[in-house]
Amino acid sequence: MSETLLKVVVRKRENHTDGVMALELASLNGEALPAFEAGAHVDVHLGDDLIRQYSLCSDPADTSAYRLGILKDPNSRGGSVAAHLNLQEGSELTIGIPRNHFPLEKSAKRSILIGGGIGITPMIAMAYSLKAEGKAFELHYCSRSPETSGFLDELASCSFSNHVDLHFDSEDQRLDLEAVLKDADADTHLYVCGPNGFMDWVISTAKNLGMADSNVHKEFFNVEVETGGASFEVVAEQSGVTVQVGENESIADALKAAGVKVKVSCEQGTCGTCLCDVIEGTPEHRDVYLTEEEKEDNDQITLCCSRSLSPRLVLDI
Numbered sequence: 001m002s003e004t005l006l007k008v009v010v011r012k013r014e015n016h017t018d019g020v021m022a023l024e025l026a027s028l029n030g031e032a033l034p035a036f037e038a039g040a041h042v043d044v045h046l047g048d049d050l051i052r053q054y055s056l057c058s059d060p061a062d063t064s065a066y067r068l069g070i071l072k073d074p075n076s077r078g079g080s081v082a083a084h085l086n087l088q089e090g091s092e093l094t095i096g097i098p099r100n101h102f103p104l105e106k107s108a109k110r111s112i113l114i115g116g117g118i119g120i121t122p123m124i125a126m127a128y129s130l131k132a133e134g135k136a137f138e139l140h141y142c143s144r145s146p147e148t149s150g151f152l153d154e155l156a157s158c159s160f161s162n163h164v165d166l167h168f169d170s171e172d173q174r175l176d177l178e179a180v181l182k183d184a185d186a187d188t189h190l191y192v193c194g195p196n197g198f199m200d201w202v203i204s205t206a207k208n209l210g211m212a213d214s215n216v217h218k219e220f221f222n223v224e225v226e227t228g229g230a231s232f233e234v235v236a237e238q239s240g241v242t243v244q245v246g247e248n249e250s251i252a253d254a255l256k257a258a259g260v261k262v263k264v265s266c267e268q269g270t271c272g273t274c275l276c277d278v279i280e281g282t283p284e285h286r287d288v289y290l291t292e293e294e295k296e297d298n299d300q301i302t303l304c305c306s307r308s309l310s311p312r313l314v315l316d317i
Contacts, residue, residue, distance in 0.1 A: 020150035036098035043096035052079035071118035109187035116194020145170035281313035
């Protein structure tokens with residue numbers, strides 16, 4: 001579970017609204033950063049054991065800096081508040097190399113990008129890539145109002161501005177999702193990121209209109225995690241450690257208390273950082289990272305939130 005880390009500096013900070021800021025992160029020596037593909041995110045280290053994932057929203061063709069958009073969430077578990085408070089121009093910090101669990105489908109002939117609120121960030125990088133590749137696409141940005149929305153100036157002046165449609169609740173410009181999806185065929189792929197309710201609406205509408213699950217791509221950034229359940233035993237085979245996971249304890253916490261090194265980031269089953277192979281036993285999947293097909297295989301588990309349906313789990317850790 002080791003990870004390559006990068007030391008970067010905040011080259012630029014823009015406060016788009018009271019709650020949305022954009023950061024440009026550059027290497028300390030001015031060299032190019034590792035390349036990334038649209039849909040990728042980085043782990044941002046904000047303090048001891050405080051790691052959060054933020055999507056890259058810059059043009060993948062430009063590796064002179066990484067750009068992030070961060071919403072100051074009133075329900076923050078500490079990450080976004082720490083970022084807004086501490087990350088100023090000139091601040092040095094540590095990030096992980098880009099990882100991509102939300103890639104573009106290369107074979108798609110048409111792509112529909114839908115971002116709700118701060119969920120617009122991965123869509124911007126996707127739009128830059130699709131524009132450069134000459135692919136057919138449209139980008140829909142849904143938000144409460146212009147006053148609460150980041151990146152509006154960039155979307156109005158960028159190379160793909162004619163592909164962008166804005167939908168503000170305050171101006172009664174809500175997205176007519178059925179009209180957008182009605183002509184989607186087998187070569188059309190849908191990408192969505194945003195608040196849970198918004199995501200559920202887009203995904204269920206696409207399903208009801210007959211879009212194949214394989215053509216609907218989604219990235220959650222905040223979910224309500226089910227907690228608690230019956231106690232069970234976990235054997236960490238590589239470490240030679242056996243623990244009892246309590247009724248209100250996560251597998252990750254139980255293993256860490258026993259001295260097993262477990263890398264945890266989102267703590268909500270969205271990022272896959274704590275994903276571990278299952279050798280024996282049946283997981284109770286509570287994450288949104290694994291696909292339904294992957295969950296049915298029962299050979300992997302997210303240690304931060306998932307539990308066990310069997311009295312004993314043997315894990316490859």
